[in-house]
Amino acid sequence: MAQQLPLDELGTVIARIQGLLLTEEKVTDAVQYLALAAKESVTGTIGAGVSLLDARGRRTSSGYTDKTVELADAAQYQHGEGPCLTAWATESPVLVQDLRGDGRWPAWQAAVRHLPIRSVVSVPLLAGKESIGALKLYAATAGVYGPSSPGLVELFAAPAATLISHIQATEAPHRMTEALQASLYSRDLVNRACGVLMERHGLTHGEALQQLMRKARETGSPLQDISASILAGTPALRD
Template sequence: MDNSQPLASELARLTGQAAGGFLTEENASKAVQSLSYVLRDSIPSAAGAGASIINARGRRESAGATDPVVLRADRLQYELGQGPCLSAWAEQRAIIIQDTRQETRWPKWIAAIADLPLRSVLSAPLTTEGRRIGAIKVYSPSPLVFDDHSVFLIERLANPAAVLLGNVRDREATQRLGLQLGEALANRDVISQAQGILIERMHLGSRAALDVMLASSREEGKPLQEVARGIVNGLADG
């Protein structure tokens, strides 16, 4: 039986929700976490699963896992900069480890997971519209459990998963940009207020008032906006 069909439909449903805005309150971590459980149930013999959003520099932005063992194995990949998940992302192809005790690739990662109950690993890249979103993976405590059919299943699930996570990542990027712009505008306003206070108190020009704050910023080792906020708050307290 093709186990991928109902789970692909579930991923398509989640993707539709994301496109329709129903995941607005969700962040990428929650979406990735939900995806991990879908993956675990989709691949025969998988005891655990994980999904990761990875940025252009190969660093994890968000990750989810079905259990602490998978989370630990994933974290070790990011810390060591090597492992099947990162290779699947970088090489844009499915990666299989038939038995970690016989594996010679990624020696640092293999040594680091030696005490974990992980013997078989299958990972696949997440790509949508030419963008490398991240990677998904499943694990098993038994060797030799993943085969070509397992690869077929995980690759079939990877496309809707990539659309889902790409949608969530784009939304989060927009939200972060909005927060950054809001913070920048707030900082600009407080700096302008502080300039006005110094102009009035010290009878300075606009540039001279800014120079005073910059000098204080250097001397105190504080960001300019923090110095400005201190001046504004000092006036309010006074």
């Protein structure tokens, strides 16, 4: 018999999920917290998982509460079918009240036959007009989830999807900034090493850079490592 949370409890759950996600700076942490919150929020759930997918349906990030969910999810990606992928692709909730009598995903169902899964509810994570993944809940007995369950899960999946999408968007500039900082550091290192060689051997900047690059090729070492050895006083280049 499917259960529904009272409105006041549902509001508390939504606020808790939003609060957890807002404190996270990484998508991997955010999806893990969402999976844990979903499991604790819906009675009868033995495990929950969150999968973020790209435009081709390839998983980019995931969170799960236990090994059962991990194995069930892995089987979906291996066979290219299952309630999670269907919810993501159709942008509609998927309800399975008894997996043994449901024939929509034969390969996936055969793969998870040994797992304690009888009923499933999966909803898409919709951020604006984009489906960025899916949230799924598993139960060990049939009939745990009913017609009202997808709507209930969607109520807290919707704001969670928006927040996760925001975290995804803010992570990209951070990654770009880190890469830019590394690039600038490397360039500065190389330029300073060129300056040392120019002063030591009376070379032009271009000639010094060519020597550094030649040594890097000969030794199979990164250019910044050769430059660092010059600045540290190691005779990486012969006179």
